[in-house]
Amino acid sequence: MLCQECQQRQATLHFTKIINGEKTEFHICDTCAKDKGEYIPGSNSFSIHQLLSGLLDVDQPISSSGSGFMKPRAELRCESCGMTYRQFAEIGRFGCSNCYKTFNEKLDPIFRRIHSGNSVHGGKVPRRIGKDLHVHKEIERLKQQMQEFINSEEFEQAAKIRDKIRSLEKSLNDKKEG
Amino acid sequence: MSLRNFISEAISPWMKNEGPDADIVLSSRVRLARNLSKPPFPIAASKEQLEEVIDLVNKKCVTHTHRKFGELELLRMEDMKKNEKRVLVEKHLISPNLSDESKAGAVLLSEDESLSIMINEEDHFRIQVLLSGFQLTEGLRYANEIDDWMEDKVDFAFTENRGYLTSCPTNVGTGLRASVMMHLPALVITRQMNRILPAINQLGLVVRGIYGEGSEALGNLFQISNQITLGKSEEDIVDDLRSVVSQLIQQERAARESLLQQSKLQIEDRVFRSFGLLSYSRTMESKEAAQHLSNVRLGIDMGLIDNVSGNILNELMILTQPGFLQQYAGEILSPEQRDQRRASLIRERLKLEN
Numbered sequence: 245m246l247c248q249e250c251q252q253r254q255a256t257l258h259f260t261k262i263i264n265g266e267k268t269e270f271h272i273c274d275t276c277a278k279d280k281g282e283y284i285p286g287s288n289s290f291s292i293h294q295l296l297s298g299l300l301d302v303d304q305p306i307s308s309s310g311s312g313f314m315k316p317r318a319e320l321r322c323e324s325c326g327m328t329y330r331q332f333a334e335i336g337r338f339g340c341s342n343c344y345k346t347f348n349e350k351l352d353p354i355f356r357r358i359h360s361g362n363s364v365h366g367g368k369v370p371r372r373i374g375k376d377l378h379v380h381k382e383i384e385r386l387k388q389q390m391q392e393f394i395n396s397e398e399f400e401q402a403a404k405i406r407d408k409i410r411s412l413e414k415s416l417n418d419k420k421e422g
Numbered sequence: 423m424s425l426r427n428f429i430s431e432a433i434s435p436w437m438k439n440e441g442p443d444a445d446i447v448l449s450s451r452v453r454l455a456r457n458l459s460k461p462p463f464p465i466a467a468s469k470e471q472l473e474e475v476i477d478l479v480n481k482k483c484v485t486h487t488h489r490k491f492g493e494l495e496l497l498r499m500e501d502m503k504k505n506e507k508r509v510l511v512e513k514h515l516i517s518p519n520l521s522d523e524s525k526a527g528a529v530l531l532s533e534d535e536s537l538s539i540m541i542n543e544e545d546h547f548r549i550q551v552l553l554s555g556f557q558l559t560e561g562l563r564y565a566n567e568i569d570d571w572m573e574d575k576v577d578f579a580f581t582e583n584r585g586y587l588t589s590c591p592t593n594v595g596t597g598l599r600a601s602v603m604m605h606l607p608a609l610v611i612t613r614q615m616n617r618i619l620p621a622i623n624q625l626g627l628v629v630r631g632i633y634g635e636g637s638e639a640l641g642n643l644f645q646i647s648n649q650i651t652l653g654k655s656e657e658d659i660v661d662d663l664r665s666v667v668s669q670l671i672q673q674e675r676a677a678r679e680s681l682l683q684q685s686k687l688q689i690e691d692r693v694f695r696s697f698g699l700l701s702y703s704r705t706m707e708s709k710e711a712a713q714h715l716s717n718v719r720l721g722i723d724m725g726l727i728d729n730v731s732g733n734i735l736n737e738l739m740i741l742t743q744p745g746f747l748q749q750y751a752g753e754i755l756s757p758e759q760r761d762q763r764r765a766s767l768i769r770e771r772l773k774l775e776n
């Protein structure tokens with residue numbers, strides 16, 4: 245059987261993928277398998293990425309003709325790694341952890357389609373960072389409380405809470421240096 | 423090198439242990455995708471930034487010995503020959519992507535090769551635990567231990583809302599991919615796979631026939647894994663997969679039983695024809711080899727052949743891949759030469775049994 249990609253070499257890899265009920269057969273040669281990054285098993289599947297780029301809605305570019313008064317919408321761009329939302333939609337990969345923050349408003353529907361309706365993590369929380377997260381949240385809560393006391397001019401209470409916040413912040417910093 | 427020595431070097435030590443239900447579940451694999459919070463993911467990082475990831479691991483993780491997995495060895499892709507990398511791919515210890523595409527790829531390997539941590543593949547880290555037989559719960563436990571061990575030393579990208587951040591949105595959340603490799607010849611012979619595969623898919627699991635066409639997968643080997651990584655706990659993901667695998671094991675056993683009762687002659691004939699072909703052929707394609715190895719393995723598991731060890735399918739499926747054939751031959755081989763080598767390696771291997 246000839247390779248379905250190049251139609252030149254003998255196909256040496258034969259397999260089927262079934263993704264969401266759709267069955268696709270592959271017969272490809274070594275060279276094309278390598279080009280595609282496709283292999284058996286445990287490899288990344290390019291078909292998942294193809295599937296994905298179909299899911300991501302790429303904003304249609306605003307045509308220059310016609311509505312000449314409309315300013316093109318500024319494109320989302322990650323400040324850390326420089327990836328734009330359009331690039332993300334094309335390659336189906338995030339460039340860094342900050343991309344998740346930058347594209348956040350667009351991610352819920354994408355995650356829901358990939359993960360059967362889920363968009364929020366429901367699993368493990370790392371021990372060390374998890375503890376810090378908890379402390380950060382507590383600090384946020386206390387800051388709000390402090391503001392409320394200040395607003396109602398209960399400065400003694402506010403000062404108590406300020407001290408609590410300081411000691412929590414100190415514990416975070418100590419851990420970083422230690 | 424003698425064949426016996428070659429095999430003992432080629433087969434990962436973890437494969438030699440017989441795990442539970444090893445007659446049907448050849449291996450269990452648990453993988454966790456992790457990234458550092460600061461540097462860009464490999465797809466957007468420079469070679470220098472990725473080298474720093476390797477250096478960090480080298481400094482913080484390699485110098486510490488882990489209590490279960492012992493010392494970990496760091497192998498850089500750029501230091502390895504092409505066929506050496508290919509052999510690691512065929513042992514499922516690294517991906518082809520890490521072998522060929524990474525700007526600065528490396529892998530941390532435990533001595534028994536049951537743990538591999540790929541560095542700078544699609545994510546900074548891919549923690550992978552491979553165990554023989556049906557051991558998904560154990561696999562998850564070990565992978566979690568390694569994850570905790572690493573998390574003590576480096577800062578992972580994690581948010582409360584999205585969980586572990588990964589380069590590909592299909593891995594976000596738990597970063598967990600659990601999978602089993604199953605040998606299901608009786609379900610294929612009795613034509614039940616056509617009915618079963620769509621049902622498994624509906625449960626959010628992915629089935630891949632290996633070396634074959636769907637329900638007629640040659641070698642009758644199927645990889646089954648979870649698809650969803652976000653919104654469920656690691657334990658739930660593994661439990662859901664486990665319960666489907668348990669049902670498949672039962673159905674496969676029932677199908678084998680009914681084959682023995684209703685068509686013993688035909689099954690015996692099929693098994694021994696394959697045994698004959700493997701014992702005497704002079705050239706054999708990998709597809710054909712996979713089919714006959716599957717039949718012989720079925721014969722062993724059903725008690726029809728009793729002088730060949732059951733491990734032969736797992737072992738020869740790996741040994742007859744191009745990289746291993748070339749390593750054994752000590753040279754690069756054309757596809758025709760490989761077919762010839764494959765047939766002769768299988769013949770020699772079967773002779774070792776007597």
Ligand SMILES: [Zn+2]
Nearest residue numbers: 247250273276
């Ligand atoms: Zn090709």
Ligand SMILES: [Zn+2]
Nearest residue numbers: 322325340343
């Ligand atoms: Zn980014």
